[in-house]
Amino acid sequence: MAPAVLNESSVLSSVLYRSLGQKPPVIVKAAGHFLYTDEGQAIIDASSGAAVACIGHGNTQVKDAMSKQLDNISYIYSQFFTTPSTEKLTQMLTESTDNQMSRVFVVSSGTEAVEAALKMARQYFMELPEPQPERVRFIARKQSYHGNTLGALSAGSHVARKALYTSMLSTNISHVSPCYPYRDMQESETEEAYVARLADELDQEFQRVGPNIVCAFLAETVSGGTLGCVPAVPGYFPAMKAVCEKYGALLIMDEVMSGIGRTGTLHAWEQEGVVPDIQTIAKGLGGGYAPIGALLLNQRVVDILESGSQVFAHSQTYQGHPLACAAALAVQTVIQEQNLIANVQELEPYLGTLLRKELGDHPNVGDVRGRGFFWGVEFVQDKNTKTPFPASKQLAWRLHATGVLPEYSICLLPGNGTSDGKDGDHIIISPPYNVTKEDIEMIVERTKRVVFDVLAQLAD
Numbered sequence: 001m002a003p004a005v006l007n008e009s010s011v012l013s014s015v016l017y018r019s020l021g022q023k024p025p026v027i028v029k030a031a032g033h034f035l036y037t038d039e040g041q042a043i044i045d046a047s048s049g050a051a052v053a054c055i056g057h058g059n060t061q062v063k064d065a066m067s068k069q070l071d072n073i074s075y076i077y078s079q080f081f082t083t084p085s086t087e088k089l090t091q092m093l094t095e096s097t098d099n100q101m102s103r104v105f106v107v108s109s110g111t112e113a114v115e116a117a118l119k120m121a122r123q124y125f126m127e128l129p130e131p132q133p134e135r136v137r138f139i140a141r142k143q144s145y146h147g148n149t150l151g152a153l154s155a156g157s158h159v160a161r162k163a164l165y166t167s168m169l170s171t172n173i174s175h176v177s178p179c180y181p182y183r184d185m186q187e188s189e190t191e192e193a194y195v196a197r198l199a200d201e202l203d204q205e206f207q208r209v210g211p212n213i214v215c216a217f218l219a220e221t222v223s224g225g226t227l228g229c230v231p232a233v234p235g236y237f238p239a240m241k242a243v244c245e246k247y248g249a250l251l252i253m254d255e256v257m258s259g260i261g262r263t264g265t266l267h268a269w270e271q272e273g274v275v276p277d278i279q280t281i282a283k284g285l286g287g288g289y290a291p292i293g294a295l296l297l298n299q300r301v302v303d304i305l306e307s308g309s310q311v312f313a314h315s316q317t318y319q320g321h322p323l324a325c326a327a328a329l330a331v332q333t334v335i336q337e338q339n340l341i342a343n344v345q346e347l348e349p350y351l352g353t354l355l356r357k358e359l360g361d362h363p364n365v366g367d368v369r370g371r372g373f374f375w376g377v378e379f380v381q382d383k384n385t386k387t388p389f390p391a392s393k394q395l396a397w398r399l400h401a402t403g404v405l406p407e408y409s410i411c412l413l414p415g416n417g418t419s420d421g422k423d424g425d426h427i428i429i430s431p432p433y434n435v436t437k438e439d440i441e442m443i444v445e446r447t448k449r450v451v452f453d454v455l456a457q458l459a460d
Contacts, residue, residue, distance in 0.1 A: 030045075030053075031058040044442060046443045046447065051283050054335070055432055055433060066290070066323060083325065086106060090104040102297065107293045108293060108324065113256065113281065114151070117252050117295055124301055124305070127305055135249075136215070138173045139174055140157065143157055146218065146254055148161070178219075178223060178230070195235045199240060206243065215250060216277070219252070222371055252279070255268050255281050256280050277298045278298065286327050292325070292328050343433055344433050347437065351373065351375060373433060376426045378425070378426040389423065391417070393425075396415055429444075
């Protein structure tokens, strides 16, 4: 049989799309903050893909660095060798934490970083001078997302994404309430009292599962795809870390989405008054120029490994890939040289204020929240009751699909399961770090038109 020939305008394809019956727009070029389709449409990438393209598309400095890397080394097996690009990138990362996080394990994605984090947490307790093999459990949070491989999916709590695979998932991970003041903080409750309640819930969960069998508490520093850009209230993470320390467990902070400048500091935990034991990063690390993620280890974790086996019992074929490391190093250099995190800090109030001004009064907009260039808009059927839209309405996906139509030409990141892991919708606005005030105004104006038009259609 002759091989099928793919016509770009045809719905036939060999690609396993998100929906087999619908071919997405074909992007033939990307430059700056815009994606260009095969039909000539220019779509502003208001979400940086999935909060990935942090310096925009087509950066010549990054392309040159990648080309130079390919001229020198395209691949080595990191179990046997290392490369200058890997060494320089990891040194940049450890130095950015004042060497509090002193070793880096480079992988190819966020979910791989989370898998590695879970394994490292377990190994830590097996490497102690007096090993604790009974520590096999983890505690994570409801309405969290940590990736789609089986271990990471088990750690997350997106009900719909887990449903098909529930019987295959790990049973040694339990979940406590997230820090979600819009829905969970009582009207008469202070932030201090709310934090105390959440800390008590975590403490009780340690007691319930067995106080000495938990390896770690895992949480997104700023909640991402499932909850929609919810920063913790002041004091939350110090309180959670105190509970972990009480029971000798580690604190793993997932910054795959919220880290590497997205929320206004290179590491989101810098704003929380804690330093994690283990940290995961990914999306903004390579900025979309190459698939890359990483695991960062606190010196105290490294100390135990160094005094023990000195070997991480985990490896991957493409870990420390030289091209990915060269791309990430160039992306981080651009961020530093162009002071892009300072730009995020400077324009954060403008983006947040404009989103709240233009969207906040709509009767179906329940909450606008975020930090840095990481903002979520949550939708409700009724502002007073905060009743979410049912999953069957697919509101978030409608907003995304409408946004990429020619009359709107904006890419918004949809999220569902916001309220309880199943029902509820939000969109994420996470522009590149080098946008201007004028770019922000365009993004908010187009977002407003999408939101108002789709919600009007839904009401008819």
